[in-house]
Amino acid sequence: MYVAVKGGEAAIEKAHRLLADRRRGDRSVPALSLEQVAGQLSLAVDRVMAEGSLYDPDLAAMAVRQSRGDLIEAIFLIRAYRTTLPRFGATRPVETAAMRIERRVSATYKDIPGGQLLGPTFDYTHRLIDPDMAGDHPVAPGALREMAGDAAYPRVTDILNDEGLIEPDVASDVEPGDLTRDPTGFPAGRDLRLQALARGDEGFLLSLGYSTQRGYGRTHPFVGEVRIGLVDLEIDLPELGFAVNIGAIRVTECQMVSQFKGGGENGPRFTRGYGLVFGQSERKAMAMSLVDRALRADEFDENRVAPAQDEEFVLSHCDNVEATGFVEHLKLPHYVDFQAELDLLRMLRREHAAKTTAETDRQEAAE
């Protein structure tokens, strides 16, 4: 017999009302504006866009505000919203070589053509809480320095390519797989893996990347280059017969250079891992590139011995919306399931007790 139990509606309504109240907090404090969230918590907004897999700073700022700063909740909101949008098409692949650079560093070449540009980085700060952050002190604008000629920032991998020291990109225009449209099967192509990693949880990928450094699927990596900046989005409009620029987005790209593999017709050369993420997030882009490289184990005849090399493990668990859904559903009513478990357990205990009594009787009889 199945009995539906009702009665939560009033409590749910009041709970949501209380949530709205707590979210707003002290009414004598001005409410957060979207400009404040998008402008001053921009890296939180970037993370929500990246893992929500929808580039829209205003919407991500709304989601951060609505979720009270719970970023995984905000990512969930963005994911839900994006499913309501009709897909108008796909952009041409972004040209990261033509990025309008805001930061670009290489750990492999000091004198990389185009130079080392630190940009707005936390690196080299002392990680001491700044008392000024408690107030609203005037902040000087960034310094300016005239450009020396036409700035060109070749990818570090292209520089190594000149000598044949590194595996090259194999250009193609194959239509990529799309995990939002088709269920993921294994083995998955590198296109699908990168799509999954690009929207994967930063913390999960960070830990997996870290695990490869500590020896679980060791790849001995160097940051060939990290670059952050704006890239133009171009889309072909069939109505017009040419591609138009629809605007620019900020992305972070990481080229991880890993230890050489070798022989064959090409001789030993460096291998690579790649990271590309919406917004400014070099931690995520670096972690992504480490995991991308680890997941290429089969390509380089490496034994798959570590979690980061196991694509089914990585791809099935890197999505924080899926993960939070399955973990958090445990708190929802499981009264009937649990009742069934209880019944089963009571039966087992009755049987156990009966058996124990019978054995005791037998022993006593024997003595």
Add this chain to the structure above:
Amino acid sequence: MSRADKKPGRKRSLDAMASMPAQLLSERYGTIAAAAPRAIPVRGPEIGAVMVRGRIGGGGAPFNLGEASVTRATVKLDSGEVGHAILLGRDLEKARMVAHLDALGQRTEWQPVIEADVVAPALLLETAARQRRAEETEATRVDFFTLVRGEDR
């Protein structure tokens, strides 16, 4: 500017208008629309998404990076010219204005007006904004130097 100047006119205008801040576009559009033939909506403006693609390794095969919200609109003039717009973001009004200007831009009497009042200022603004950002980044360039050590003397 030099690269933009070589683009065919219509693409150059659409690209420039996409980059223009909505507020400024709206001001310029208001003046033009007051005197210009009206736009008949054909499609939208409507909000949707495009899949943003990257390339594996930066230069290899394409992969799907994630989506971006966009707004598109198509309008028509009484005289038959059709204007299109597709822009990053969710600004319905901006898409409608750009589509209208795109349609008007195909009429010889309106093309120079749109060029002078909208496209040229948009390009100037964008160039200045890019220049400023580039100079801010340039200021953070590392100038390595080597210290001459005593034993080299």
